[in-house]
Amino acid sequence: MAINRRGFLKTLGVAGISLTVGKSFGAAREEKNAVEFNGILYDSTLCSGCQSCEYACSDKYELPYPTDAPVPGVVRTTSDKQRVAVNAYNTSKGPQHIRKACNHCNEPACASACLTKAMLKTDEGPVIWREEKCMGCRSCMISCPFDIPKFEFDSPNPKIQKCRMCYEELMKGDVPACVEVCPQEALTFGKRKDLIELARTRIYAEPEKYNHNIYGEHEVGGTGLLYLASVPFEELGLRKDLGTTSYPEYNKTFLYSVPAVLILWPAFLLGLHNSFKERRSNILKGKEDGHEE
């Protein structure tokens, strides 16, 4: 394919534009420095299902009080009016309770799906939703592997409802409302790293009592919420098929190929166009309304 100088320059120009556009996308994928995230350890063997955390959360965020109590056989979920839900299960080791709320993933799917950065993984660990940014597209809901973000379908000014680990309290040096209120001390707030140590210590101390895994240590690339249980987690309705890959990872191939496509495709197309030009001008019957020749 013979490229004349002008054609070459043109190709270069297109590639150049794409390069600058492409770069800005590429740069954004650079990882943040790993910081020590905060987290919450939830020991389901201590949980009595009293719903204190639900009430405390409703109080704090001005949501209605829960109207039902956990009973085995009924799965309660978080909703646009409830950020945390406690469930009861009949397990191989008798009735057990389990709490469901945002897991504050280390690399959250919701935040990487959000096109306005309304969902944000803070440096401190909590994943928070910011009203002033959100446009209500609900891709966070599509992407969250735990189906946590909930949307107020019945409001003309809808919000996304989801646990924010009482981010503002943390900044003041306090602990989340649910941790503070739990009468069984089933919830412990702290640095994620220390919490994993604590969880391990409990397992070592009472190996008979505990399932030897910590849910959330590796799930979906690690989560801020860590779960201890006496039975396999599936018995408590936790999904074990989510894998240990962080969810934004699934997008990476696509996102990385964007700059490449933006650079190579136009250059290739222009080359193709030029090589067909000769043929084009032969067939041309004065119907050209393209570029100047």
Place this chain on the structure above:
Amino acid sequence: MKSEQSTGFLKFILRELKPKGKIITPFNIISALTILVAAVILVFRFKDGLGSVIHGSQDAPWGLWINFNVITGVAFAGGGFVVTFMVYILGLEKYRPIVRATVLYALLSYMFYAGALLLDLGRPWKVINPIIGNSFGISSVLFLVAWHFLLYMGSLFAEFFPTIAEWANLKRLRKVFASMTLAAVIFGIALSTLHQSGLGALFLMAKPKIHPLWYSEFIPILFFISSIFAGLSLVIIMETINQKVFWRNMSFMHKSSHRNIVLGLARVSAVSMFVYFFMTILVFLHGKNLAYLNTSWGYWYMMEILGFVLLPCMMFLYGYRQRQLTAVRIAAIMSVVGIILNRMNVSTIAYQWYAHSIHFPTWMEIVVSVAVIFVQILVFRWIIRRMPVYRESPSWVTGEEQKKSFKQKEERRKKWMVSAG
């Protein structure tokens, strides 16, 4: 002088705004009614929230407006980039007569489906956030798709503008825009590649929620390839209908080449469908999904892949070989159904497939979805009846171009003379 000119232009616009053709036709009545009802529904949507009109559930957060109008509809707008690729890049002049109509169709699709997106946003007044740059969620696929939509609309507009200019007699502007066509086409193809596949990439993180027969890490590639024949099939159907409806607005050249164009498109569709089919099989084997085949989901999957991809693919081929327009048209309709099936499967039907309730849209959701399409068709018709989309360009354009091509011929002759010594 200036004001005289602008009043003249205003008069021209006012004259053109008047309807042409019969007003009371079944189509007009039905579409007007639908649009009216949709408008009422939308009042409620903004007054009482999305949930008051759509089946908004926490498990299936996206309703028909996104999953059908945007995710499915945009696939059908794929004709825009395929046809411009064939004409401007490969120089297949045969398809020149349909370029303008396809580009127009694509442009309107993007405009109205982006509109549908706005209706579906919970907080549309914040839509400006990812655009003006105070909060760029750059790692978000949706962010890319949104930007590519926007830029692509721009390049489609640039591609279509010469037609508008010919209609409104804007000679100088026409020239400016016509000189940008190639750049717009190239940029447009790159953007289309990315956002057609990007629509698939939106579901990449929904891995645990989509049935394994429909989920794979290759969704973006499959979405891109299928948008090629989705777009072309729609062009075939559109051309078939428009042949009848806009007979009077069509140039002689167009009418006479209709058959050849449709057959040519059938061949391209068949090839891209075969590639798609082949890739689907590879993805299927790669995913070790054999176990799912003998379930009801498996049957549903096979119906989609065999019945609405492989079968229309063969029919396209048959129609092309036998020069049978009817076969091609049926194949086109089937492949359109196949694309709807595929997109709805990924986004709605096989999404949260383990949930027990079936997610079915409300009638209001459907009315608005259909109304959006009606508006698109009405605007399309309005433009075709007025602008030289199917018609010959006005004489001042053809005159100029004849001059140009004469000059080219002259140059070529000279070159030839030189090289011949």
